[in-house]
Amino acid sequence: MIVIVLRDMAFTSRGDALALPRVHCPDHPDAILVEDYRAGDMICPECGLVVGDRVIDVGSEWRTFSNEKALKDPSRVGDAQNPLLNGGDLTTMISKGTGAASFDECGKPKYQNRRTKSSSDRAMLNAFEEIRTMADRIHLPAIIIDRTNNLFKQVYEQKSLKGHAHDAIATACLYIACRQEGVPRTFKEICAVSPISKKKIGRCFKLILKMLDISLDLINPGDLMPRFCSNLGLPKPVRMAANFIARKAVELDLVPGRSPISVAAAAIYMASQASAQKKTQKEIGDIAGVADVTIRQLYRLIYPRAAELFPPDFKFDTPIVKLPQL
Known part of the structure; x- marks a missing residue:
């Protein structure tokens, strides 16, 4: 305009x-x-x-220098090449002939439409499209998509997971990329945007870690806390208190061997019950993907030490002695 x-x-x-x-x-x-x-x-x-x-x-998009060759054409045609594809994502298309010279004496076309793209490139393109679709559903950034595409290419070229669905491999690579880039998503969140069952994705996940010799850092409850609290509509003081509660519970060894997602959910429940923005176990469980009974079990483990878990500057709307005793 x-x-x-x-x-x-x-x-x-x-x-x-x-x-x-x-x-x-x-x-x-x-x-x-x-x-x-x-x-x-x-x-x-x-x-x-x-x-x-x-x-x-309306001028050209390039600059011409005196030392450049005059025969060099700086014009760009078509989409940018994909470095992950062996053929550079280039294809050759021959249009259908309409004249008499386009057909032989038997009436068959002389020039068939052929594509230079190999079957492996087509398989990777389909997987890349599926990865982008899954990432868009849970609002993942472009850096996650790029890392997932690279992981899928490494797995595909090694041909060690033959017999496994490409969708399952792509979903597992997406989960690994989220962990590597510090954008943790729960396994249930990743599986929810994939048409493959959780069991198959988990099997591919373990095989990829072993095949590529990848070591992932453990998920910290504090990594999940901002997203869970934001989806629940909890203010910053409650989020900070929940993060403090989860960290102290781990330091005091009150929740040994428990999932960080469950620990985060229980900490959010305790912090919200002590504030004016109270959330039920079902509301928190729906956001975190944790069952209500799991939240109650962890809450019972940390409730006896509640006085040591809250930050000193937290403003209580409900005192500790009046917190729910499940």
């Missing part, structure tokens, strides 16, 4: 009101306007008046 600010305009055609207007300076109509390419302005050289702004540059 071109937005031009003018004081005056004159039509170049002879009485044709539909012709394009000629931009000129109202005080110096015969002056040749100068275009400022950096700012996109049309400036009158006589008085410096800006008679047009946000002008679109």
